Amino acid sequence: MFSSSLPRYTVPAASAAAIAGLFLGVSPASAAVNQTDFKNSCAAHAFGFAVPKTVQGGVVVDAPDLVEAGETFTYRIQPTPASYPDVDTGATTVNLSRLKIDYEIPANATFVKAEVVAGTATNLTGVAPDVQRVNEAGAPDAAGGILRLSGNNEVSVNGPGAAADVEGGIVAPKTKTNLDGSPNAAGETFFQLPAVDVTVTAGAVGTDITPKVRVSGDAGAYDNPANYYSFLANAALGTTPVLAATNCVPRDSATADLNAGGGALATIVVGEPGPGGGDGDGGSGSAGSLTDLFGSLS
Secondary structure (H helix, E strand, C coil): CCCCCCCCCCCCCCHHHHHHCCEECCCCEEEEEECEEEEEEEEEEEEEEEEEEEEEEEEEEEEECCEECCCCEEEEEEEEEECCCCCEEEEEEEEEEEEEEEEECCCCCCEEEEEEEECCCCCCECCCEEEEECCCCCCCCCCCEEEEEEEECCCCCCCCCCCCCCCCCEECCCEECCCCEEECCCCCCEEEEECCEEEEEEEECCCCCCCEECHHHHHHHHCCCCCCCEEEEEEEEEEEEEEEEEECEEEEECCCEEHHHHHCCCCCEEEECCCCCCCCCCCHHHHHHHHHHHHCCC
């Protein structure tokens, strides 16, 4: 399904299994509001092989429990911290680049804006993370239904400038350190992709607003360029360089159904607007209530 421009080295099929060492493993994270932990089923493409791997993932959403119809509000969404190993099955890792996370714009909500939250990322270099609204093909689109966290849309798959033969975009450089900068005893490299603040206006009463990662359509299938999470893994098998375009979907295995990571990551109930509500500033409508009160006393 991928058309890789990687050099075609002659290597035994068994050597492709070493690519599994390039996959991300999420570090333990402290409890947080609306934290959903789940498994990702991933596939790395190199040397003509697609190597499967199942790894732990997670997303944290900080959102209000209840909003009024017509109210404009903001929720925050962020993947949990992640890591990659120093060496695994004979492959020595170099870095991860072209990191990308796709979120769906929720139903029953009108998109207003999305912004990367400063100071919420750790151990990243390359292109500064940004968030763009894109369509199913990954192209910037003011009417697209997807919010893409990436480095200027420099991705390994599903984008107009996608490339699997050169580093780019957001890079997680190899440091062999923990998130706090201390050396990791096992030589793992930990990093944190940033949070995104998403501002929307609530729609009609009766339909909850449910933030999700991208799983609609082809994005919910195993080993598909539209998968919500993708990156380019860089490693070496001896003296042979390896660049592996990797994509992940929230499934416990390649043949399993979507798991909790593919469902609602938070539930925001849309209620009836109160007096003066729905004014677009996220307020409670108290000014309208006071006007009604003073009017009744006159």
